[in-house]
Amino acid sequence: MPTVYIILYSLYHHVYKVAQAVQKGLEAEGVDVKLFQVTETLSDEILSKLHAPDRPNLPIITVDDLTKADAFMFGIPTRFGTFPSQLKSFLDATGALWATGALAGKFAGTFFSTASQHGGQETTAYTFMTYFAHHGINYVPLGFANSHLFDNSEVIGGSAWGAGTVANGDGSREPTVKELEIATTQGENFAKILTAFHRGSKALDSTTDAADAAAAPAATDAQTDDKIEQVNPSTSGATATAGAVGAAAGATAAANAAGTKDTINKASADANDATATSGTDKAANASKTTTPAANSAKPTETASAQPQSKPAAAAQSKPISEKPAAKQEKKKNDCFCM
Ligand SMILES: Cc1cc2nc3c(=O)[nH]c(=O)nc-3n(C[C@H](O)[C@H](O)[C@H](O)COP(=O)(O)O)c2cc1C
Known part of the structure; x- marks a missing residue:
């Protein structure tokens, strides 16, 4: 049975909630899942000014942990249209794994949160891709696998790159049922592809x-x-x-x-x-x-x-x-x- 590590950064827990829906989909297809968060790099003073709540109760991922999983799903809150420095700091420490090709052939997916509908979920995904390319990790997009992605009757986060939620500038909007369903679909589809590869391998x-x-x-x-x-x-x-x-x-x-x-x-x-x-x-x-x-x-x-x-x-x-x-x-x- 393949193992997927969901690795996230979530200041206000929106990404964390989407991650739990992704986890549900992965587990429904029989994949082992562990959730991790990356190390916080902001000082307590800054966190306090940002009114950050307590961090999610998740273990901190280490670089060496990455070798133990068959695949990763990264939960990413957008910063200025791209991914946050906390994730960059973690991934920039993976040079030794790159040098030995330790992550080559593994699989990865992405999901997101932005404050606004057009705040950059797709550019966040796009700019994150270079890590997968350089490590030789196979990126698995969501595509339009869930029909909610065609629903223009309300604000719905997510795109072909992965599930997503729209948090509002003050974090007041919670992930909706449709957004969470999209996230679960992404988990299911990712698990099916990973399992097929695992068996074939x-x-x-x-x-x-x-x-x-x-x-x-x-x-x-x-x-x-x-x-x-x-x-x-x-x-x-x-x-x-x-x-x-x-x-x-x-x-x-x-x-x-x-x-x-x-x-x-x-x-x-x-x-x-x-x-x-x-x-x-x-x-x-x-x-x-x-x-x-x-x-x-x-x-x-x-x-x-x-x-x-x-x-x-x-x-x-x-x-x-x-x-x-x-x-x-x-x-x-x-x-x-x-
Ligand atoms: C420094 C900073 C930059 C941000 N940049 C963007 C942005 O470019 N677009 C956007 O929609 N939201 C932006 N946001 C809002 C975050 O994306 C939002 O708080 C986050 O998605 C909420 O997810 P979380 O609860 O998991 O932290 C920014 C937030 C901060 C603190």
Whole structure:
């Protein structure tokens, strides 16, 4: 079961209330959820001048906590059309995670609060995106998944970027039922996408392990096969590499078919039909291509294909979040991390 951390800053608790509706949607789809807030950077004097109530009763997120979640949903109150410095301060401390690619492949969503209807919920989302891009985090927008987003009969916060509320300048407006319903829809949709990925990823891992196990004895046979001289060395290297890539691609297709099979909502189910059909064909091919891939490793004994074929398969089969070796190197050399 994937874990989502909802990470927020909420001076007057509007974002916190929207977060609880998002949490409801996530949990309805079977995702583990933990709520956190970021460290306050304003002095008590300033907070008092801002008439800030007590902070939400939530733990403070640490940079290292980020590695423990599969996904994040950020709750963001707008400041001058963008996100508050408290969140920026936290995210600017994630240099070490960036340097090792620790957050790459995770998922994120956003939701908002502004004082006024046109106070900048969308620009807040837009300016927040750079962190996701730089970390390699997959951003999941809300789209127009809830029909309240088309309702112009009253003020309704939220947009394609995520749920939202409109708090008024003095904080007197509370999140409405419609705004909270939008937030719950966002939680549900986010959870469905995350769960589908999580299942597919696990299936991919197990399919790849099986393919590796099947290929290993054949490769060993190849090393002792006394017919090796009969192979044409001029073509063998290319065949070995192509075969290995084919096997890995087939394994990926099989995993996709398996991983998305159980997806819950209708849209995903439709997509699954298409994926499963082509995936099944490819899965069948995968079982055929596994042996040739391993067999074609025979000639690589004599040439460069031996090292080529194995990494080709491995590269295809690595989980997305695996850290590239080059990134690990980078950390030692020129990182601005702490
Ligand atoms: C310094 C400051 C700047 C703000 N800038 C904006 C803004 O650009 N647009 C807007 O609609 N609201 C603005 N607000 C209002 C906040 O967005 C609003 O208080 C917040 O969304 C309420 O959410 P919360 O109760 O979770 O803190 C600003 C508030 C402060 C304190």
